Amino acid sequence: MSKQSPIIAPSILAADFARLGEDTAAALAAGADWVHFDVMDNHYVPNLTMGPMALSALRKYGIAAPIDVHLMVKPVDRIVPDFAKAGATLVSFHPEASEHVDRTIGLIKDSGCQAGLVFNPATSLDCLDYVLDKLDLVLIMSVNPGFGGQKFIPMALEKLRRVRRMIDERGLPVRLEVDGGVTAENIGAIAAAGADTFVAGSAIFHAKDYRAEIAAMRAAIG
Numbered sequence: 001m002s003k004q005s006p007i008i009a010p011s012i013l014a015a016d017f018a019r020l021g022e023d024t025a026a027a028l029a030a031g032a033d034w035v036h037f038d039v040m041d042n043h044y045v046p047n048l049t050m051g052p053m054a055l056s057a058l059r060k061y062g063i064a065a066p067i068d069v070h071l072m073v074k075p076v077d078r079i080v081p082d083f084a085k086a087g088a089t090l091v092s093f094h095p096e097a098s099e100h101v102d103r104t105i106g107l108i109k110d111s112g113c114q115a116g117l118v119f120n121p122a123t124s125l126d127c128l129d130y131v132l133d134k135l136d137l138v139l140i141m142s143v144n145p146g147f148g149g150q151k152f153i154p155m156a157l158e159k160l161r162r163v164r165r166m167i168d169e170r171g172l173p174v175r176l177e178v179d180g181g182v183t184a185e186n187i188g189a190i191a192a193a194g195a196d197t198f199v200a201g202s203a204i205f206h207a208k209d210y211r212a213e214i215a216a217m218r219a220a221i222g
């Protein structure tokens with residue numbers, strides 16, 4: 001199993017919150033594949049964003065694309081079924097935010113969602129040895145979580161290469177996602193390091209032309 005077809009997932013943290021439905025729909029109409037939905041709790045990270053009600057509102061508005069929920073929430077388990085009910089497709093969490101990583105993965109899957117595990121720039125990949133075959137996605141953070149608009153941390157490239165090797169050696173259908181500071185300028189190098197799923201917030205939503213930006217990203221991925 002090698003790299004899967006590229007997915008571009010705009011982080012709606014950078015969208016206009018006063019018109020979240022329209023802005024999300026515009027990014028999808030401009031060629032995005034998924035919606036990346038950042039959940040911050042002012043505890044695990046020093047920022048506060050959206051919850052299951054906002055996700056449910058996007059579904060009611062008519063957003064039908066996969067919604068990739070990135071939980072920066074601690075503790076994580078209690079809120080997982082609420083996001084599943086609200087219409088999440090994939091739910092990812094940070095190992096530091098769960099007392100029992102394997103149990104949380106099971107909870108996400110039992111709730112009917114795909115499961116992802118997220119690694120901060122300074123978090124070790126050790127637990128992946130034990131759970132990689134249960135995951136649908138591994139997310140490598142290329143910024144410290146909590147805010148959009150930060151600069152890409154280059155050491156994420158080596159981490160991506162390591163996880164790509166693990167996925168390929170085991171022949172698993174696991175997606176490898178990157179999140180933080182992704183732009184049309186650096187996405188080629190990020191893809192070359194092994195990522196197949198790309199979150200981009202500011203680069204897309206602060207661009208004048210979403211379609212041109214997403215097209216530039218796809219061209220650079222190759």
Ligand SMILES: O=C(CO)[C@@H](O)[C@H](O)COP(=O)(O)O
Nearest residue numbers: 145146148149180181201202
């Ligand atoms: O999870 C996070 C930040 O914690 C991200 O999803 C950011 O929201 C991505 O935004 P940009 O770095 O692309 O602006």
Ligand SMILES: [Fe+2]
Nearest residue numbers: 011038070179
């Ligand atoms: Fe994120």
